[in-house]
Every structure is written in structure tokens, then in C-alpha cells.
Amino acid sequence: MRKCSVILFIATLIFGSQSVYADITVIRYPGPAAKTDSHFEYIHELLAEALTSSANKYQLLPSKATMQQGRAVHEMKYGTGEVDLLWSMSTDEREKVLIAIKIPIDKGLLGWRIPFVISENRQMFKTIRTLxxxxxxxxxxxxxxxxxKILEHNGLKVNTANSYEALFSMLEAGRFDYFPRSIMEIWKEQELHAGKNLVISQDIALHYPAAYYFFVTPSKRRFAEDLNNGLENMVRNGQFEKIFLKYHQGAIQRAALKQRTVLELQNPFLNPANMPLSRSELWFQP
Incomplete structure (x- = not known):
């Protein structure tokens, strides 16, 4: 049933009680700006599970236009109806203008970064010990x-691109030296870009406090409450951890963080006091 729910979600799924189909609330999420979304299956399975017991009914659809994070936040902030739901890294500013569902769906993994480099530079970080x-x-x-801004705040140089997909070609062309990616993303991305002259560095990891939340537009408070309640139920009954490990245990093992030099960075854009750090069950520890 859970697998079927995920498949139906992709094709446009109605969540909630199946006995009555009136009063269905449409919830729109950003149409992906990238050709592929390495989080797609995981995110959708979480949503399917979290909303399956809701008494309210929801139809989840992509936005009519593809959009990047900045535009999605803008549309949600001003309640245009273009986007109602977003999953992204949290910042204090985003939490001020949107409803943050404060269950880190990444368990903090998004803050653990290992870099893509071109194959000729696979040994580039061999002697790195400090920032x-x-x-x-x-x-x-x-x-x-x-x-x-997190990388720049910590004194690191950053080159930017207008799109996610362009970054892989820019790295291959030598426009910058490395492309740090979360350990929950990088292995799938390596498969998807296997034709490029890129490898994963084995020597370092960057780490900074991070939380990957679902965000809901303020005009959809009932949906936010239902999503939060569903996720909390999943944490209590163990289903959240089960799905998390299903998608990420292999990546965690492959990252071999204890064998890397870990460089600790500050994240001045997310106040630790606003994070549910006291709930150890919500966070990954290497």
C-alpha cells in the first residue's frame, strides 16, 4: 500500500480519508528546476505516510511553472497560490515568513558535505587539515x-550558477574547484552524471548545523497542522526512522565520515536556539 501511495502521489494523489471526496484542498509544491531531484522519492514517501491518516483531504500538484527556491519562498510568503509547500534548508529568515514544520526530514544530513572534483584533482584535498x-x-x-552565504561567512570562495544542472558542467570545465554536496545527495548525483569527468573526494567533509524542513505557506495552516501531526506520529511509531534508513543508510556508510578530515563551519543564518536539538531522535550522529 505504501509503494502504491508514492506512485499515486507522483501521478497526483489525494491524501486523507477515502470515504468522501468533497472539500479537497489542493496543495502545490515547486515544479523542479532541475531535471532530476535526488530527494524526490524520499520526500514523497514521507508525505504519503504523514498524510495518510489525516481526516482532511489533499491533492498535491507541482506548480504550473518550474521555479528555484528563492522564487518559491517569495510566492509562499505573499500567498499568491502558486506554491503552498516547499522542502528546503532552513534559515531564520525563512522561518519568520513561512510555517516551518520543525522535524528535520534530513536528520541534519544536509549539513554534512563532501565534494565533487574533476578526476585529475582527486588528491587535491589530501593534505587539508583546517578551513x-x-x-x-x-x-x-x-x-x-x-x-x-554560509560558505562565504566561513571565509570560503564561492562561484555561483543560475541553475543546479549547470554546476556539474561548470566544475568539469574548471570554473571552480569543487562542488560540495550532502551525503544524502551525492551518490545519486554521481550516478546521474556518470558521463562527466567527476569523482567524489575521499579526504574531507564540511559540516555545519543545518535543518531540512517542510515549509508551508501561512495561508494553509490546517495543512501545516496535519502534516506536522502526521510526521510526529511517524517519529513516535518508528516509521520515520524506517523510511529515513531505507533511503539514506547506504549513503551514510559510503561517506565513511570517520575516515575523513571534518572541517567545522558556522551557520550564522540559523539560530540553534530555534532548532529542536534536545530531541536526539531527530538528528544523525556519525
Whole structure:
């Protein structure tokens, strides 16, 4: 039944009680700007499970236009109806204008980054021991990702692109030196870009406090409550952890974080006091 729910979601799924189909609320999420979304199946299975017991009924649809994070946040902030639901890295600013469902769906994994480099530079970070050692190297990021300011705040050079897909070609062309990606993303991305001259560095990891939340537009408070309640139920009954490990346990093992030099970064854009850090069951620990 759970697998069927995910498939139906992709084709446009109605969540909630199946006995009555009146009063269905349409919830729109951003049409992906990238050709592929490495989180797609995981996110949709979480949503399917979280909303399956809701007494209210929801139809989840992509936005009519593809859009990047910055535009999606803008549309949700002003309640245009173009986007109602977003999953992204949190910042204090986003939490001020949107409803943050404060169950980190990544368990903090988005803050654990390992880099793509071109194959000729696979040994480039072999002698790196501190952040200062990274000052001569430039990272690539999409221009409206929160990571840009986090990396720059920690003294790292960043080159930006207008689109996610362009970053892989830019790295291959030498426009920057490395492309740091979350350990929950990078292995799938390696498969999807197997034709490019890129490898995953085995020597370092960047880490900063991060939380990957569902965000809901303020005009859809009932949906936000139903989603929050569903996710909390999943945490209590173990279903959240089960689905998390289903999609990410292999990536965690492959990352071999204990064998890497970990460079700790500050995240000045997310106040730790606003994070549910006291709930250890919500966070990954290497």
C-alpha cells in the first residue's frame, strides 16, 4: 500500500480519508528546476505516510511553472497560490515568513558535505587539515541556496550558477574547484552524471548545523497542522526512522565520515536556539 501511495502521489494523489471526496484542498509544491531531484522519492514517501491518516483531504500538484527556491519562498510568503509547500534548508529568515514544520526530514544530513572534483584533482584535498587550508579553492553553488552565504561567512570562495544542472558542467570545465554536496545527495548525483569527468573526494567533509524542513505557506495552516501531526506520529511509531534508513543508510556508510578530515563551519543564518536539538531522535550522529 505504501509503494502504491508514492506512485499515486507522483501521478497526483489525494491524501486523507477515502470515504468522501468533497472539500479537497489542493496543495502545490515547486515544479523542479532541475531535471532530476535526488530527494524526490524520499520526500514523497514521507508525505504519503504523514498524510495518510489525516481526516482532511489533499491533492498535491507541482506548480504550473518550474521555479528555484528563492522564487518559491517569495510566492509562499505573499500567498499568491502558486506554491503552498516547499522542502528546503532552513534559515531564520525563512522561518519568520513561512510555517516551518520543525522535524528535520534530513536528520541534519544536509549539513554534512563532501565534494565533487574533476578526476585529475582527486588528491587535491589530501593534505587539508583546517578551513584556512581551503582558502585558495573555490566552491560552486546555485545562487539562491543558503549554502552560498554560509560558505562565504566561513571565509570560503564561492562561484555561483543560475541553475543546479549547470554546476556539474561548470566544475568539469574548471570554473571552480569543487562542488560540495550532502551525503544524502551525492551518490545519486554521481550516478546521474556518470558521463562527466567527476569523482567524489575521499579526504574531507564540511559540516555545519543545518535543518531540512517542510515549509508551508501561512495561508494553509490546517495543512501545516496535519502534516506536522502526521510526521510526529511517524517519529513516535518508528516509521520515520524506517523510511529515513531505507533511503539514506547506504549513503551514510559510503561517506565513511570517520575516515575523513571534518572541517567545522558556522551557520550564522540559523539560530540553534530555534532548532529542536534536545530531541536526539531527530538528528544523525556519525
Amino acid at each position: 584556512r587550508d581551503m582558502e585558495n579553492y573555490s566552491a560552486g553553488q546555485e545562487q539562491d541556496w543558503p549554502d552560498v
